[in-house]
Amino acid sequence: MPADGPSTPPPSPLGGDLITPRDLHAITEAQEKARLKEAQDLAKRKQEEQTAIHEAFMHQHIRPDAKERFTRAVRTAAERGETEIEIVRFPSSYCSDGGRAINNFEPDWPDSLTGFAREVYDNYDRYLRPAGYKLRAQILSYPGGMPGDVGVFLHW
Template sequence: MADTTETHAALADETFMSAADLQNYMEKIAMAHAKEVVDAMGQATLAREQLAKTLSEPMELTPEALAEISGRLQVKLRAAAERGDTEIMVMRFPNLLCTDHGRAINNTLEGWPDTLTGRPRQAYELWRDRLKPAGYGLKAMIVDWPNGMPGDVGFFLTWTRK
């Protein structure tokens, strides 16, 4: 059996981490994790800004583009119907693409479509001109609340079950 003093001496030598060293190590780990979070937030902000820039520019709605949009939408609608759903989110965009940052949508004010710009405006017009006459509804709402403030807007295509 080893002598207790020998055990304490072995634990106190330089190869064993002291409590202060362990605390410093823990602080370095915490700082590394915090840096990762900050870096990820920066990347997310850049991606969000790029998305807003892209969506702010209307796209050319050629017959080919409309056929592609219609085809993708039909696939999503069929999948939703098979699940028994009566709505699907068809678009999500930063509230920066509303002239009032989504205030009218959040408060369900009459005339909220007039606040839309860019591709969200085009999506609304596509619904109004083609999908509404076919019996589909459109619901717009704020879908996230970063730091308690309105964030992204979601467009939901709705229909009723008979």
């Protein structure tokens, strides 16, 4: 005898309700949303950290014990037979031109320095240049083919 209403599916040999493709798609979508949110949160935290580091660099000042630290550093380097020390390192993005003048060895590269790097340069120009020290800056890395970190070196 034919049934008048819609037929019900036979019971699953697995028992209970069977998970459907629709359920699986919803699970996958929820997982992808969670991974995307986690990646966005991580990117936001990294950006906040970079902003805080940049702000600290822009407002950092030479320490009161700089003369003693400087003397110790150059003496130790000289005792090892070295003729220069790296005095500051920072991302080229901290330069007003993104590191272009330093990368191109332009004579006015100090004009592109900002924040702590500018303070370091000004103190070099005021105290160390007259004593016979030399200063140079160079791009130290090229991530993705673009200028990365800048190193500023004092030599004698």
